[in-house]
Amino acid sequence: MQNNMPLNSQSRAPLRQLYRSSLSLLTDLYQLTMAYSYWKSGLADQQAVFHLFFRKIPFANDFAIATGLEAVVDYLAGFHFSEEDVAYLATLTGNDGQTLFEPGFLDYLQQLKLDCDVLAVPEGTVVFPHEPLLRVQGSLLQCQLLETPLLNLINFPTLIATKSARICAAAGDEPVLEFGLRRAQGIDGGATASRAAYIGGCAATSNVLAGQLHGVPVRGTHAHSWVMSFDDELESFIRYAEAMPNNCIFLVDTYDTLEGVKKAIIAGQQLRESGHEMIGIRLDSGDMADLSISARKLLDDAGFPQAKIVASSDLDEYKIKALKAQGAQIQIWGVGTRLATAYEQPALGGVYKLAAIQDENKQWKFRVKRSNDSIKVSNPGILQVYRFQQDNIWLGDVLVNELDKPQLSHIQWQNFGEQNLQIMPVGAQGQALLQPVMHTGKIVYQKPTLPEIQAYAKQQRLAFQQQQTKKPYPVGLETNLLKLKQKLMQTNN
Template identity: 40%
Template sequence: MSYLDENAIPLSIDLYELTMGASYHALGMDGRATFSLFVRSLPPGRSFLVVAGVEDALRRLENLRFDERALEYIATLPQVRPDFVEYLRSFRFEGDVWAVPEGSIVFPNEPVLEITASIIHGQIAEPVVMNALHYPTLVATKAARCVLAAQGKPLFDFGLRRAPEIDGGLAAARACYLAGFSGTSNVLAGKVYGIPVVGTMAHSFVESFPNERLAFEGFVSTFPHRITLLIDTYDVLMGAQHVVEVSRKFAGTGKQISAVRIDSGDLEALSRQVRKLLDSEGLQDIRIMASGGLDEYEIDRLLRNGAPIDSFGVGTRVVTAEDAPVLDMSYKLVQFDGRPKLKLSEGKRTIVGAKQLWRRIDTTGLYAEDMISGREEQAPDDGEWLPLLRPMMKAGRITESFDLEEARRQHAREVERLPSHLRDIHSVGEYKVTLSSQLQERQRLAEEMIAQEEGLAAKPQR
């Protein structure tokens, strides 16, 4: 869901969508076209991607209009023909969309979303859907890796302050929750998406009191329940001792400290020392949360080394997808007026036609391989294959209902079905993706046709 002014959405496109649209319109080119969105290659260190942002993409398309203010501005652009500005006055996206469900796991060159519409509508949709999918997919993939590393321990999104704008913070919180995080610090995300909202305190609260113990007493006395105290403002072990003292003071009052948070220092060593101190004072029920510069690698290291940490607050490195901040995501014309279309550029060859994505499940219930076929093809007959692309929009109207909780559960089931070598965050696993024999032949014929029409020597398929 975007909190941008809705009037900004139609102008959040690249100028060349308008210049191409104006040319199509002037030339009378209004045939049906299919565009395919996919990721050419995985970022470094990734074995799979987690798709997020599909719902937002569809809602943007459904509400895409050019109001008077937008048209007035477009009319000032010398690159856009006046007759096309008039065409846009009655514009409403009227295409069909097939997409994989939110939370799906996908691999390189697989169709994530395909649009079939008049070529003008399909062209204008490009930045709308790419912008909706790119960032959430980056974050969801990073978050899913953190979930794998956490071994079932709760993770919480703390990334709002360093997310790209308010909309970015919302998208990140949703993507993290979709991928298995347990909650977010982002209050707006709680309101909009129903994500559990969590919060502790900042160091400034402690610093504003004469001393740390008074700060803890003040917070406990005013906070209603599930109290978490931040203990690393001055000295972690002294902070833990203050927690013991404050816990005793409020014993029997209904005010119970449920957790402490360590946000800096040697988290492994400090968590051990704090756990030992709390346990020695009979406070085994107080949990330890760690935060501060965490990602999947640090979480994995801490837990492999036996750090007694019960939950993690994760922010900057996830919402910025720090180690892999961009996807090679593309949106390409693959069919127009009933004819296959493609690029032949070196390293950027595209797969023709409207497609379906099939996934085979082996006898143990794990994912074994994927196959890309023509949209009209039936399931292969050599095992259990699941179709991933679903019709989600018809004639510009959303036909699929969206439930974030169900998408979250579905994503968890997908992760459980991943082979172990793809779940390993420290290595890049290979996964088999092929084209159906029919699609291979269609691709071969299309490449030969284009090469002949353009006077090129036929290029071998890669």
């Protein structure tokens, strides 16, 4: 087995090294040992097609929201092996103590430029199981090197955007703020979650880095420690309002919540005299339904009907629904850990499967990964996903092998969940979900802005939620693709 080169720990500063220009080592070692073995066997340039997809929607939701493409584009655009990368790889050894990789291979890696094709579903698209979110077509070696980073960069944000959509749906028209950084899984675990949460519908984040990097709107006022740093709670509110009159949400539960509300009102009155309005108050503990109702009354009676009540405290879609059912008077929802880590189910099981490979005569051979569990059998082909709609009603999504060039106007298909062949009604329009991102190694994708992505995701959710009657939403295979799959499932490898 290979070992790492002993490193001088004092000279390492991983945090500051990370996110330098080269991230080619963001991969599982087996991608590199396979790449080496393809190279060594003369098979490195054999053309292949891989699809990235998930098999199960997280949180038993009706859909997921594809997210992460921006990072994928950046990753692909910057892909290269630096001198340091290959120097590290040169230190790895096998079970005989000899190096794993020949110098010729390391030279090859350092010269390597991607020349593959990548298609992807745009960020914010409502997606379903078995639908490729990405399709990579290129040399076996390149396809393999990209597997792990693409999964890492898509699985997590897609999970979080989907969770965010659920939480925002529970909050209805009321804004949700994402507060999860302190318990997020790593630095970009936080920043990526903030961006994905915004795409899923959140109004803003507390995470300043996500604001700077991704353009997510940021929000924040003060914590309990502000109050505790003064001898008196009222004084703390007044001093905060003097310092930052245009950003006052008073956190009222440091000692006694309703007493805190009364002090916030006094501070709010002083603030008003100076020509400013408080934004509101924040509750962070206790019986949020009761406290918010009492606080609302205090604020209204004191002439602050516009002051918002913000709630935060281990919230998620379930607690928000429960609080609303109890008549809670909450206008803004602060959601942290349970959103930024998708606490209920903290990983999306996206996979990346070989679906086609060229033989020596450049003929495509198709592949399925078989399994005793039929839902785990992958789909062969060079796939495109068509979303059919008529009069703005979504009818179903159909996976098609592009080599079959099927007539979209007369498409025959079979839903994953059913046995009968179906035909789309006359006039149904099929829209291709996978769009070109990289062509022969060049980025051909115009990134939308973050607000554009958020707006598109909202439009997608509305289209799905308002118009979809069948559950689960029908997703299936075009007839020829279905036959190909059935044939391959019976073939003895």
